Amino acid sequence: xxxxxxxxxxxxxxxxxxxxxxxxxxxxxxHLARYGPLPYRGGRGLLIDDVRAAGLTGRGGxxxxxxxxxxxxxxxxxxRRPVVVxxxxxxxxxxxxxxxxxxxxxxxxxxGIQLAAEAVGADEAVLYxxxxxxxxxxxxxxxxxxxxxxxxxxxVRLIMAPPRFIAGQESALANRISGKPALPSFAxxxxxxxxxxxRPTLVQNVETLAHLSLIGRYGPSWFRAVGxxxxxxxxxxxxxxxxxxxxxxxxxxxxxxxxxxxxxxGPGCTAVLVGGYHGAWLPAATAAELTLxxxxxxxHGASVGAGVLAALPQDRCGLRETARVARYLALESxxxxxxxRNGLPRIAGALAELADLSHPADAPWRRPDPEIIADLRRWAxxxxxxxxxxxxxxxxxxxASALRVFGAEVGSHLRGRCTKPNxxxxxxxxxxxxxxxxxx
Amino acid sequence: xxxxxxxxxxxNPIACSGHGVCAELLPELISLDEWGYPLVSDxxxxxxxxxxxxxxVTDCPALALLITRKEHDxxx
Numbered sequence: 245x246x247x248x249x250x251x252x253x254x255x256x257x258x259x260x261x262x263x264x265x266x267x268x269x270x271x272x273x274x275h276l277a278r279y280g281p282l283p284y285r286g287g288r289g290l291l292i293d294d295v296r297a298a299g300l301t302g303r304g305g306x307x308x309x310x311x312x313x314x315x316x317x318x319x320x321x322x323x324r325r326p327v328v329v330x331x332x333x334x335x336x337x338x339x340x341x342x343x344x345x346x347x348x349x350x351x352x353x354x355x356g357i358q359l360a361a362e363a364v365g366a367d368e369a370v371l372y373x374x375x376x377x378x379x380x381x382x383x384x385x386x387x388x389x390x391x392x393x394x395x396x397x398x399x400v401r402l403i404m405a406p407p408r409f410i411a412g413q414e415s416a417l418a419n420r421i422s423g424k425p426a427l428p429s430f431a432x433x434x435x436x437x438x439x440x441x442x443r444p445t446l447v448q449n450v451e452t453l454a455h456l457s458l459i460g461r462y463g464p465s466w467f468r469a470v471g472x473x474x475x476x477x478x479x480x481x482x483x484x485x486x487x488x489x490x491x492x493x494x495x496x497x498x499x500x501x502x503x504x505x506x507x508x509x510g511p512g513c514t515a516v517l518v519g520g521y522h523g524a525w526l527p528a529a530t531a532a533e534l535t536l537x538x539x540x541x542x543x544h545g546a547s548v549g550a551g552v553l554a555a556l557p558q559d560r561c562g563l564r565e566t567a568r569v570a571r572y573l574a575l576e577s578x579x580x581x582x583x584x585r586n587g588l589p590r591i592a593g594a595l596a597e598l599a600d601l602s603h604p605a606d607a608p609w610r611r612p613d614p615e616i617i618a619d620l621r622r623w624a625x626x627x628x629x630x631x632x633x634x635x636x637x638x639x640x641x642x643x644a645s646a647l648r649v650f651g652a653e654v655g656s657h658l659r660g661r662c663t664k665p666n667x668x669x670x671x672x673x674x675x676x677x678x679x680x681x682x683x684x
Numbered sequence: 685x686x687x688x689x690x691x692x693x694x695x696n697p698i699a700c701s702g703h704g705v706c707a708e709l710l711p712e713l714i715s716l717d718e719w720g721y722p723l724v725s726d727x728x729x730x731x732x733x734x735x736x737x738x739x740x741v742t743d744c745p746a747l748a749l750l751i752t753r754k755e756h757d758x759x760x
Binding site: 428429430580581582583584586587626630631632 | 695696697698699700701702717718719720721723
């Protein structure tokens with residue numbers, strides 16, 4: 245059997261979801277031997293109390309309580325058959341945790357799909373994954389293998405997400421699976437009420453479902469044995485270290501950020517991006533005092549999100565990085581809502597003017613216009629909460645945090661100077677065709 | 685005595701194409717941003733403007749303006 249290895253450094257410790265190094269649990273028999281058979285509960289709704297007691301929240305970014313979504317879909321069903329979707333789209337270029345989980349422990353995700361389907365009374369499910377022909381073929385073979393072995397009760401289809409940042413947004417996902425372009429819809433109705441083919445739809449991140457499969461097996465107190473009382477369990481994190489390494493780890497919530505990211509050594513680090521491109525920058529010194537928990541991060545305008553942590557190397561300019569990502573995010577706007585379609589390119593353009601000083605330093609008339617800062621703040625206010633999805637809000641949060649954290653750089657840039665010598669891009673942005681409508 | 689629930693105006697930003705008719709018909713509650721898209725007050729529509737608000741909703745050429753009874757729709 246072909247095995248795939250994700251292009252990240254894997255953890256060396258024994259963890260919950262991620263298998264021990266060198267032994268991914270890809271074979272069904274081996275998987276069942278390691279974790280035991282699927283703990284079906286024998287009827288809809290029966291798993292929900294355990295999930296509530298475990299305190300599992302969504303690992304796709306929003307940290308919404310899983311038991312509430314399960315209950316909402318179960319109630320919305322009202323005689324109709326709901327659909328379960330495992331969301332592994334992972335459109336965020338800085339994140340690698342969902343792809344890696346699907347390669348390293350696919351059966352945990354597929355187990356979780358079955359338990360979630362039983363809990364909401366669904367007999368159909370979809371594994372929604374990023375565009376990867378080889379990986380998808382392999383996952384499809386695992387799905388048929390499980391079906392043939394009689395392990396799965398609900399039928400699972402694999403559907404590929406287009407390589408777009410917002411392809412995993414719930415309503416965009418539901419539209420894609422219903423055969424339409426992967427564009428967000430206006431809510432209400434929400435996806436849990438009317439999603440895939442107009443049916444009540446449970447959308448859970450693939451990591452969330454993997455946790456669910458272990459809660460089903462080992463129970464809520466096992467799940468709560470790590471993490472904090474308010475935010476129990478572990479989260480898989482993509483760690484982009486200042487020296488350029490990309491690590492994948494599974495950390496208990498409440499772990500000190502300094503235990504995950506090297507905030508001092510190597511080339512040094514000035515700031516940390518927490519929660520990915522809809523997340524927020526924090527000064528490295530602030531991050532060093534905080535833990536991986538929303539309780540700690542929310543007061544600083546950040547959140548755990550989907551577990552992306554990136555340490556900005558000391559020799560890189562945070563404004564340049566932010567401007568490059570903001571341009572990418574503007575191009576990834578679906579362009580459906582006026583404020584997002586108009587605002588994000590202007591914000592990205594202003595940031596580029598502020599960040600890019602690649603003109604002669606002895607030409608003061610080409611310094612960035614100081615008005616830019618006021619423009620950025622005004623445009624931020626004009627796009628926030630005015631889109632059908634959270635893309636404009638997330639983008640603005642990211643940009644606003646950069647203006648806060650890189651205040652000193654903003655000052656230098658307005659005087660026509662940048663103190664950071666390394667112009668090589670650090671944060672990844674997708675290289676794919678970003679403007680082709682076909683890719684929705 | 686039963687009181688009528690407060691009504692709010694809301695824009696479907698996907699449907700809205702920025703005609704700007706709403707801001708002309710209901711300047712008390714709607715203004716336009718610098719790109720011509722409506723900025724709608726999130727306060728309840730005052731009783732005295734209710735008729736005018738409903739008229740504005742039906743006159744939106746994109747049918748993008750909505751009346752809601754609650755400020756936020758609940759999830760569950």
